[in-house]
Amino acid sequence: MNGDPMSSDSAHFTVLQRALHWLMAIGILAMLFIGVGMVSTVAPKYLPLVETHKTLGIAILVLALFRLAVRFIYGSPPLPASMPAPMKLAAHLSHYGLYALMIGMPLIGWAMLSAGAYPVVLYGGIRLPAILPQSDQLHALLWQAHVYLAFAFFALILMHLAAGLFHALIRRDGVFESMSPLPAGTRPETTPAE
Amino acid sequence: MAQSPRPTSRAAIGSLVLIAGVVAVGAGAFAYTGGFLSPERLTPPKLVAALAPPGGPALGHRRNHAKGICFTGVFRSNGQGAALSRAPMLAVGDYPVVGRFNLGTPDPSAPDATVRVRGLGLQITAGGQVWRAAMIDPPFFPVATPDAFYALLEAGHSKQPDAMKNFVAAHPELPAFGAWAGSAPYMASYAEDQFNSLNAFIFTDAAGAAHAVRWSYKPEAQPQPLSKDDFAKLGPDHLETEIAERVAGAPQRWTLVLTVAEPGDPTADPSKAWPEGRRTVEAGTLVVEKVEDERDGPCRDINFDPTLLPDGISVSDDPFPAARSAAYARSYNLRTAEWKDYPYQAPAGAAPQAKQP
Numbered sequence: 001m002n003g004d005p006m007s008s009d010s011a012h013f014t015v016l017q018r019a020l021h022w023l024m025a026i027g028i029l030a031m032l033f034i035g036v037g038m039v040s041t042v043a044p045k046y047l048p049l050v051e052t053h054k055t056l057g058i059a060i061l062v063l064a065l066f067r068l069a070v071r072f073i074y075g076s077p078p079l080p081a082s083m084p085a086p087m088k089l090a091a092h093l094s095h096y097g098l099y100a101l102m103i104g105m106p107l108i109g110w111a112m113l114s115a116g117a118y119p120v121v122l123y124g125g126i127r128l129p130a131i132l133p134q135s136d137q138l139h140a141l142l143w144q145a146h147v148y149l150a151f152a153f154f155a156l157i158l159m160h161l162a163a164g165l166f167h168a169l170i171r172r173d174g175v176f177e178s179m180s181p182l183p184a185g186t187r188p189e190t191t192p193a194e
Numbered sequence: 195m196a197q198s199p200r201p202t203s204r205a206a207i208g209s210l211v212l213i214a215g216v217v218a219v220g221a222g223a224f225a226y227t228g229g230f231l232s233p234e235r236l237t238p239p240k241l242v243a244a245l246a247p248p249g250g251p252a253l254g255h256r257r258n259h260a261k262g263i264c265f266t267g268v269f270r271s272n273g274q275g276a277a278l279s280r281a282p283m284l285a286v287g288d289y290p291v292v293g294r295f296n297l298g299t300p301d302p303s304a305p306d307a308t309v310r311v312r313g314l315g316l317q318i319t320a321g322g323q324v325w326r327a328a329m330i331d332p333p334f335f336p337v338a339t340p341d342a343f344y345a346l347l348e349a350g351h352s353k354q355p356d357a358m359k360n361f362v363a364a365h366p367e368l369p370a371f372g373a374w375a376g377s378a379p380y381m382a383s384y385a386e387d388q389f390n391s392l393n394a395f396i397f398t399d400a401a402g403a404a405h406a407v408r409w410s411y412k413p414e415a416q417p418q419p420l421s422k423d424d425f426a427k428l429g430p431d432h433l434e435t436e437i438a439e440r441v442a443g444a445p446q447r448w449t450l451v452l453t454v455a456e457p458g459d460p461t462a463d464p465s466k467a468w469p470e471g472r473r474t475v476e477a478g479t480l481v482v483e484k485v486e487d488e489r490d491g492p493c494r495d496i497n498f499d500p501t502l503l504p505d506g507i508s509v510s511d512d513p514f515p516a517a518r519s520a521a522y523a524r525s526y527n528l529r530t531a532e533w534k535d536y537p538y539q540a541p542a543g544a545a546p547q548a549k550q551p
């Protein structure tokens with residue numbers, strides 16, 4: 001059952017959703033590191049880093065939109081009844097935030113370059129059209145948004161990671177397993193007590 | 195939902211420590227990558243800050259080459275350049291350009307004769323692609339690497355009496371530039387200056403063959419070389435007034451000359467001119483048709499980043515274009531964020547503080 005990307009049981013995200021989650025987690029963490037790495041160097045690697053940043057960022061935009069559609073179709077497993085209401089609320093709000101940033105950050109990056117009258121050229125010479133007219137005020141606003149939201153994104157991911165591990169190691173309530181990178185069948189659902 | 199037994203409290207503390215450790219390692223790796231833990235790393239903010247004059251940068255303006263004037267016109271390609279590069283603007287045709295004549299100073303109101311280096315920012319558009327470039331009039335760059343350029347700026351700011359002497363001792367390439375700066379005449383007009391790429395780029399032709407190229411825009415106007423003193427007598431803003439009047443009278447022209455490296459020529463070091471006798475190709479003519487003030491002209495909000503290149507032209511092993519791209523982006527980010535400080539559509543001659551958002 002779990003091998004079928006189109007089916008989920010009540011306890012797990014579909015295989016497709018889990019594959020997207022972990023693929024994009026790697027991609028987004030790479031984006032954040034490339035981002036802060038490239039703006040802090042003047043070495044020749046600056047240019048390939050910027051090109052990778054733009055290309056991977058647009059790939060993440062496409063994947064995030066696809067992932068959102070998948071989410072609407074297949075939904076998500078319910079959080080365990082044992083979770084206190086404020087914790088559930090925090091989980092839901094942080095997931096909205098993560099989706100908003102996965103879609104918002106690349107759009108802001110693209111819009112920022114457009115407002116700066118820069119050509120938007122990706123790996124392989126793929127050229128994207130401008131999505132905003134040139135404007136220094138918009139460029140300034142979007143630049144600041146891209147930088148501050150990037151740091152907020154990283155902080156949110158760290159919290160999300162801590163929460164995921166908290167579920168996995170301490171609460172052991174199946175929330176981590178619902179998104180586990182391994183197919184649900186191959187790992188024990190319950191961990192023996194110490 | 196499957197629920198496993200909760201861990202004992204000791205195991206739980208161990209897990210919490212583990213989680214805190216994972217988060218701390220993640221945050222630390224991020225801070226390290228961003229250079230927050232490495233104050234010695236040469237970053238774009240440091241490089242750009244080093245350009246500022248002692249009184250601080252002119253807010254809202256370019257952090258270098260701050261004094262300038264916009265122009266528009268065409269690049270009339272004769273098709274000869276296609277032998278070296280498949281860039282669309284090197285195929286026969288007329289392509290629109292926007293550019294900027296400028297002075298190599300961080301001070302937008304520096305008197306013309308106090309500035310030794312003059313520059314040309316240029317964007318040629320063809321087939322949805324752009325070729326941006328920023329060139330200067332000396333025949334070579336003062337130093338061999340971006341790090342050395344930063345060290346030169348720092349030595350210039352230093353209060354240590356022998357900072358410059360020490361710099362020159364470590365950078366034997368600098369005196370050649372000093373000799374040029376001390377002896378080259380001052381031209382009476384931007385229209386008489388030759389502008390050089392100095393950096394080498396790789397041109398790739400239609401067959402895929404690569405050629406290392408430096409280029410120059412050579413003026414058609416007859417040069418009127420002046421001494422510094424005679425040039426100073428023309429007035430503090432002579433160059434801008436003159437080029438506006440001259441172009442209003444007739445379009446001004448420069449020939450694009452591509453110079454092809456031979457094996458062994460120093461492509462990675464713009465402080466070294468290539469030997470005479472290299473193959474050159476005249477690829478076309480830059481025709482400047484209209485000059486406009488920077489404050490409401492089309493060049494102000496353009497970053498003439500020399501790495502924004504069309505298909506068929508790419509960076510070489512010269513480390514400067516990447517460093518310049520990083521620094522120009524920083525300068526562009528700062529000056530657009532300071533839009534409130536720029537004297538926007540203020541009428542010509544108005545005080546800089548008369549700004550209008």
Ligand code: HEM
Nearest residue numbers: 025028029071076095098099157161164165175176178179
């Ligand atoms: C770049 C990083 C990441 C992003 C953008 C991200 C994003 C998301 C989003 C949006 C959801 C909600 C799924 C949905 O409702 O459709 C989610 C769920 C989840 N994520 Fe991540 N994630 C990231 C990294 C991680 C990491 C490193 C872990 C490891 C602990 C993790 C563990 C989980 C778990 C366990 C869930 C399931 C929560 C639930 O059942 O509601 N994520 N993630």
Ligand code: HEM
Nearest residue numbers: 031032035036039054057058060105106109110147150523
């Ligand atoms: C998931 C998506 C993205 C993330 C997480 C992300 C993250 C970042 C980060 C962390 C920085 C460094 C900020 C700083 O410290 O100054 C940055 C800078 C930048 N990003 Fe992104 N980015 C994303 C998408 C994009 C896209 C799609 C583009 C363009 C198409 C883009 C263009 C840029 C540019 C040009 C800069 C350099 C800004 C500057 O000049 O300082 N980004 N990004």
Ligand code: HEM
Nearest residue numbers: 256257258259294313314315328329330391392521525526
């Ligand atoms: C590492 C070395 C260099 C640094 C840090 C540097 C820095 C800068 C900065 C910050 C600007 C303002 C950019 C903007 O706000 O749009 C600028 C403009 C300019 N630079 Fe450089 N530069 C370097 C090397 C060069 C070289 C090698 C050349 C010529 C061959 C050059 C020619 C110019 C010109 C012509 C402009 C004015 C472009 C315009 O009109 O916008 N620079 N430079």
